[in-house]
Amino acid sequence: MRGLTEALRELAYRLLREGEVELFLGYSWGTLPLVVRPCFATRPEQVEAFIFNPLCLPNLVKYLLRFEGRRVAVVVKKCELPSFRQLLADRNLERKKIRLVVAPCGGLLDPAKLQKEFSGQPLEFIADRGKEYVVRVGEEEKVLAKQLYLYPRCFSCPQKDEDLEPEDIRLEFSTSLPSLEVDPYAGVSYLEERPAEERREFWDRVFKRCIRCYACREVCPACSCHECCFDPPLPGWQRTVDWMSKAHWLPEIYQYHLTRALHVAGRCGECGECERVCPVKIPLMLLVKKLAKEIQSLPGVEPGILASYSPDDPEPH
Amino acid sequence: MSVKEWEPKIVAFLCHWCSYAAADLAGVSRFSYPPNVRIIRVPCSSRVNPQFVLRAFAEGADGVLVAGCHLGDCHYVKGNYYARRRLWVLQRLLEFVGMEPARFQVHWISGAEGAKFAETIKEMVDKVRILGPNRLFQEVKDICVG
């Protein structure tokens, strides 16, 4: 990884110094163990902070909206390309001002799984060795099998980086993801097979935890509306008609989550950021995956599926 | 509210050109149907944003019906095709979170089908009555939130 980090810094340095981009968007270490955070460099001397390793979880593409019209380079992983393309299309971003820097990712390391396994011990990431991660646990270096500590989204890694522009940059570094045979809809199918009553209890329990912080929406690249239907257009007491009140009660919470799931259906790139940021661990990906699964079964599915139709669509009951 | 006095509340979104006319016809022709339904007239079934349905449930509906022209007869040519896809997806989602299928129904009822309208309402009310009050989206005021 060291070589990769170095290559990344050199690239950022060059692009900023030569004025090819005004901003380089990447990752740096955060202030907590195993935490990596988004990092923004506008001057060549700032590039020393950049890193790339399997703890670089955040999807940075939505930040592009904040710098619309500026020349920006952004580090992406392959799995984030669908969300990038969607954002580009939805918000009509100027593609030629954006430089994608595709990082060679061999699968992300799930810090939650590590913390669970080695709770209470100091943890430090050392290296990605293809089939294994090397992590320092306390005083000891441990070699951990990748598939046991892989971040959930990596189980459905697209492993492709097509449709890049000639100006985009692929960082070369040998990495590999062990081949994984998993059903991306396993969680959805499991829940589908439970009795309706149990499904309701499940969603009641998890939704009751929602604090309506809207982090899931703020981070979502498919939620890029200028005005979201959940943002009240008028201050407090003057509101008469709203989609729903600010109460943290189930009717409102269900409305929010089901609406959002429908709004992003067919546009969601399954980057999993909504689930990552949720402070009360609501399994939001179950909803979007459920819809993705249903939509795949529709005939003649095109982009914007819910705003299109086919004469052969199934009948509602 | 005791179970005895509970009556199902059905919200029906009816397209102006067909199903609303069918409701009218049912009235004029004196086909009887239960009074549990609150009708909301919409220009076309495709006017029904899924959020309307969610909001109706959140505000206490026990069942929601969307009805429009038969496929091919939509006044706006393709409106009900759009509605069909969208509402089919909404049905899958509602069932996934545990709602009983009978609570949210979509039917195509032409302006001439007053009897079919009355029959649809009657059947729906009967089914929802058996299911009881809608418990999904129900208010739970628990002191341990978050």
Next chain:
Amino acid sequence: MDYRVITQEKLPLFLSALRQSFLLAAPVEEEGEVYFRLLEDPSQVYLGPRPSRVPPKIFFFPPTEPLLRYRREGEKWEVFSAEQDPRPLILFGLRPCDLQSLKALDAVFLASPPDPYYAARRENTLLLGISCPEVGPGCFCVTYGYSPTTSEGADLHFTLLGKFYLVEVLTPRGKKLVQDYASFFAGETAGALEAKQSKEASLLAKFVAPPQLTGVKEKLPSLYHDPYWEELAWRCLGCGICTFLCPTCHCFDIFDRGEEEGERLRCWDTCLFKEFTLHTSGHNPRASLSARLRNRFYHKLLYHYERYGVEGCVGCGRCVVFCPVNIDIREVMVEVRRRGSSGF
């Protein structure tokens, strides 16, 4: 102050006994994370190192508080007062930072005239604190001059020392509780106070470079127009996590839910949402995310203290740990001390 001890085995029995006469809430694990829940089975209390994700302010300042109910009959409006659960509540497992956070909330809600809803809930609730078993990665209570074993604010406070807990009896209500449930406690506390002190010392030794408070308040005013806030806000999502999970954040919005019949509700609000300061005219004095984020830190680190003489942050570390993009108030404090100057 009065002291008792209770053995580890007897603690769940004591909690079971409390459940007979009180509503009892404590941290438990739900799907692997820690939340305050009404306790069904006292053996499920979570006593480990992680603090609850959602702070116990929900019991005093709930996310949704009905203030009154109303109904219209023709031209006439009828208004009813909202009922609160009258059953006395016991909260077990409050961390020292949770207890400190109530000082900050009390300053807001109990200042004259007191908020009747908050006051009634405070009055109706007994606070059973517990010393932290570990120092978490986001914790910086020491910055504010207390420690992971500080009992201030509790009615009873528990500190695990080997196989038993030292119980500090801090208030008359706490005293009544240990008297009513005397059979669970022993009065022999020889050596326990010293043991608690050495436990405190060993926990304090675990803080690595906690941020310093000196100079922060003095220097903040000079940084109001500093580009730092803009750069920090680049990363910020503008979500409500840091404020909603903060045990001392207390902003709310009031509105009516229901047209002909309904409730007037008071709900959590946050300065990070763009409509928070939206005026009727459409003008928004804090239109940019950087202005909103700056406001949060000024409020936590300066305004709250200026207005109430009580710190607005207690160093619980929730915002540090749960911010999805690692915006860390400790780092902000360091930056403020580095960049700012005192006076104007």
